[in-house]
Amino acid sequence: MKTKLVSEKDYSIQIAHAIKESIVSGHLPVDGRLPSESDLAAKFDVSRSTVREALKRLAAQNLIRTQRGASGGAFVNRISFAQAQEQLATTATLLLTMNEIDFETACESRFTLEHACLALACARRTDADLATMKLELEKQSDPLLSDESFCASDVGFHRALVDAAHNPILSWQLAASVEAMQPLMNMITYTGRSRARILDLHGTLYAAIRTEDAVKAKTTMDDLASYILDLGRKFVLGRATASPRNSGGRSQMT
Amino acid sequence: MKTKLVSEKDYSIQIAHAIKESIVSGHLPVDGRLPSESDLAAKFDVSRSTVREALKRLAAQNLIRTQRGASGGAFVNRISFAQAQEQLATTATLLLTMNEIDFETACESRFTLEHACLALACARRTDADLATMKLELEKQSDPLLSDESFCASDVGFHRALVDAAHNPILSWQLAASVEAMQPLMNMITYTGRSRARILDLHGTLYAAIRTEDAVKAKTTMDDLASYILDLGRKFVLGRATASPRNSGGRSQMT
DNA sequence: CGAGCACAAATTGTCTGACAATTAAAAAAT
DNA sequence: ATTTTTTAATTGTCAGACAATTTGTGCTCG
Numbered sequence: 213m214k215t216k217l218v219s220e221k222d223y224s225i226q227i228a229h230a231i232k233e234s235i236v237s238g239h240l241p242v243d244g245r246l247p248s249e250s251d252l253a254a255k256f257d258v259s260r261s262t263v264r265e266a267l268k269r270l271a272a273q274n275l276i277r278t279q280r281g282a283s284g285g286a287f288v289n290r291i292s293f294a295q296a297q298e299q300l301a302t303t304a305t306l307l308l309t310m311n312e313i314d315f316e317t318a319c320e321s322r323f324t325l326e327h328a329c330l331a332l333a334c335a336r337r338t339d340a341d342l343a344t345m346k347l348e349l350e351k352q353s354d355p356l357l358s359d360e361s362f363c364a365s366d367v368g369f370h371r372a373l374v375d376a377a378h379n380p381i382l383s384w385q386l387a388a389s390v391e392a393m394q395p396l397m398n399m400i401t402y403t404g405r406s407r408a409r410i411l412d413l414h415g416t417l418y419a420a421i422r423t424e425d426a427v428k429a430k431t432t433m434d435d436l437a438s439y440i441l442d443l444g445r446k447f448v449l450g451r452a453t454a455s456p457r458n459s460g461g462r463s464q465m466t
Numbered sequence: 467m468k469t470k471l472v473s474e475k476d477y478s479i480q481i482a483h484a485i486k487e488s489i490v491s492g493h494l495p496v497d498g499r500l501p502s503e504s505d506l507a508a509k510f511d512v513s514r515s516t517v518r519e520a521l522k523r524l525a526a527q528n529l530i531r532t533q534r535g536a537s538g539g540a541f542v543n544r545i546s547f548a549q550a551q552e553q554l555a556t557t558a559t560l561l562l563t564m565n566e567i568d569f570e571t572a573c574e575s576r577f578t579l580e581h582a583c584l585a586l587a588c589a590r591r592t593d594a595d596l597a598t599m600k601l602e603l604e605k606q607s608d609p610l611l612s613d614e615s616f617c618a619s620d621v622g623f624h625r626a627l628v629d630a631a632h633n634p635i636l637s638w639q640l641a642a643s644v645e646a647m648q649p650l651m652n653m654i655t656y657t658g659r660s661r662a663r664i665l666d667l668h669g670t671l672y673a674a675i676r677t678e679d680a681v682k683a684k685t686t687m688d689d690l691a692s693y694i695l696d697l698g699r700k701f702v703l704g705r706a707t708a709s710p711r712n713s714g715g716r717s718q719m720t
Numbered sequence: 721c722g723a724g725c726a727c728a729a730a731t732t733g734t735c736t737g738a739c740a741a742t743t744a745a746a747a748a749a750t
Numbered sequence: 751a752t753t754t755t756t757t758a759a760t761t762g763t764c765a766g767a768c769a770a771t772t773t774g775t776g777c778t779c780g
Contacts, residue, residue: 222733224522236556242564248760259735261515264761265522268478272523273556281743282759291560302490302527303553304635306545310496313635320586321635328582332574381558381567381575385639476762502731513764518732535772536730 223258227266230256235275235288246276246286274299293380297388304392315396315444322389323437326370329386330433332377334426341376345369345418352411362407363398367391369414376421400440400447409439477512481520484510489529489542500530500540528553547634551642558646569650569698576643577691580624583640584687586631588680595630599623599672606665616661617652621645623668630675654694654701663693 218226234240247255252263267286270276274295276286289295307313333341348369352362367390374386413436420429472480488494501509506517521540524530528549530540543549561567587595602623606616621644628640667690674683 224733228526236559236563238563250760261518261736262734264515265519265733268519268522269526272482272526275560278761279743280741280761282757283744284742284760286761290564291557293561296557296561299557300554303545303550305490306529307547307550307635307638309490309492310544317633317635321633321639324582324586324633324636325579328578332578379571379575379578381561381571381643382578384561385575385579389635478762504731515765516763519762532732533772534732534770536728537773538731538771540732 223256223262224265224269227252227256227258227263228269231266231270232273232275235270240288242288242290244288246288248285293384297384297391300385300388301391304388308392308396316441318389318393318396319437319441319444322386322393323433323440325382325386325389326374327430327433327437329374329377329379329382330421330429331426332379332382333373334421334424334429336378337376337421337424341372342418342422344372345376345421348372349411349414349418352407352414360398363394366397366410366414367394373417373421396444397440400443406439406443410436413439477510477516478519478523481506481510481512481517482523485520485524486527486529489524494542496542496544498542500542502539547638551638551645554639554642555645558642562646562650570695572643572647572650573691573695573698576640576647577687577694579636579640579643580628581684581687581691583628583631583633583636584675584683585680586633586636587627588675588678588683590632591630591675591678595626596672596676598626599630599675602626603665603668603672606661606668614652617648620651620664620668621648627671627675650698651694654697660693660697664690667693 231240231246240246246252246267249260249263249267252267253260256263267276267278270286271278274289274291277289278284278286308318348365351357351365352369357365370390371383371387374383377383413432416432417429417436420426420432485494485500494500500506500521503514503517503521506521507514510517521530521532524540525532528543528545531543532538532540562572602619605611605619606623611619624644625637625641628637631637667686670686671683671690674680674686
């Protein structure tokens with residue numbers, strides 16, 4: 213049976229949309245195999261190239277994967293948290309870099325989220341969670357640690373903290389936010405030379421979660437938030453006066 | 467200058483990745499024009515089809531748009547919140563439908579987020595925010611309203627509530643969560659026939675935000691959360707016993 | 721001189737047909 | 751029975767062509 217397409221939009225878009233619907237609606241089960249490209253071409257009455265472009269659109273969204281060879285083809289992906297997180301992080305990064313989102317807004321959303329996780333984290337943290345946090349704390353207390361590694365460990369600590377809430381969706385959303393902000397955070401930490409203060413706050417946070425003291429954890433998180441926000445403000449300020457703005461002519465790819 | 471590609475992965479993936487890097491890193495400015503497909507084909511030393519598949523991958527992620535005709539081509543998109551939200555909602559829906567995320571986890575993450583917005587909302591709500599919430603409240607109090615419209619208004623109320631926090635990132639993330647959960651929430655509300663209770667809680671929330679009473683707002687939100695969670699549990703339970711599970715044979719697309 | 725109009729040029733969208741690369745299954749050989 | 755070879759199916763890539771669309775250009779006519 214041939215499926216009708218309207219001729220007003222590009223075929224590859226319509227085909228991608230049709231298949232996507234089949235997937236999202238559950239009509240096509242996870243790991244189910246799509247018809248071969250030739251079959252799809254016949255079904256939609258278009259050329260194989262057009263079908264391929266449609267499939268590439270879906271592959272870019274991690275909705276399908278392809279495999280060569282006999283009994284190969286396109287299969288419906290079970291979307292993983294890792295993939296979802298990567299997509300979200302890309303989007304968040306783009307929003308941060310090319311839209312009008314300023315550092316303060318991003319910072320506020322991140323710490324608001326993290327703050328919200330604390331109550332859950334205090335109630336549910338396991339020994340494994342605490343061990344992970346403790347490990348990162350010890351890494352961070354090494355004065356010989358490079359700036360880069362310190363930042364990585366910082367991310368690891370916050371991630372462990374959120375993971376302690378044991379809600380994968382919250383972990384997912386927050387991890388993406390943190391990842392998108394990391395480059396900027398790195399620069400701030402580099403220039404701020406503020407390891408001692410951060411380490412101290414982390415230690416306090418750790419202790420509060422260990423003892424299930426949600427109130428203490430929250431006030432500490434607020435302190436950390438305002439401290440980082442302050443550093444960020446200074447950093448952005450210094451940057452604004454130091455380096456001239458990138459003048460905005462269109463440029464081609466080199 | 468030709469750009470080298472390794473022959474181990476598919477070319478279209480590598481090309482898409484290379485261009486994506488140029489965009490995310492800011493090397494290609496927003497609204498900047500990419501070279502034509504023929505030029506890119508020459509630059510990467512591949513055929514035009516391969517370049518096209520790469521571009522379709524980017525288009526599927528809303529990173530570029532294309533335009534036909536003279537002085538047409540592919541242009542770097544300024545990603546909008548609307549697009550970002552749509553992408554996030556799709557991902558969230560997929561995670562919800564085909565992964566092992568249960569209703570309680572989704573519900574918890576949503577209300578945790580919303581709870582976290584309340585403090586900001588109380589501090590920053592404008593008259594316009596209050597008016598929007600009030601409007602939805604009045605809609606909801608009409609007993610002749612259809613179930614569908616009631617649910618839509620419910621979403622509108624919560625959206626207005628989060629928007630009152632005036633942090634676009636939080637609005638974005640939460641809106642996507644809410645949208646992904648809406649189908650399920652609808653069914654729950656349909657069966658629960660629980661309008662009066664919900665309306666009451668909404669009214670209390672509205673009043674608390676109007677008077678900037680963050681404490682009251684938070685306790686009310688907690689009540690709402692546990693009420694919905696309770697309804698959801700009953701609903702899921704009833705569903706599990708009533709309808710048999712979709713048996714899992716692989717199926718082809720029809 | 722201006723307004724409209726035909727035409728050319730550039731660019732993406734699609735089609736056709738072909739071949740290469742890869743993989744699983746079937747067939748053949750040992 | 752096990753290993754090797756062949757075969758078939760499928761995606762990945764290529765080349766060339768034409769269609770559709772849009773913009774600019776120059777020409778004609780008022």
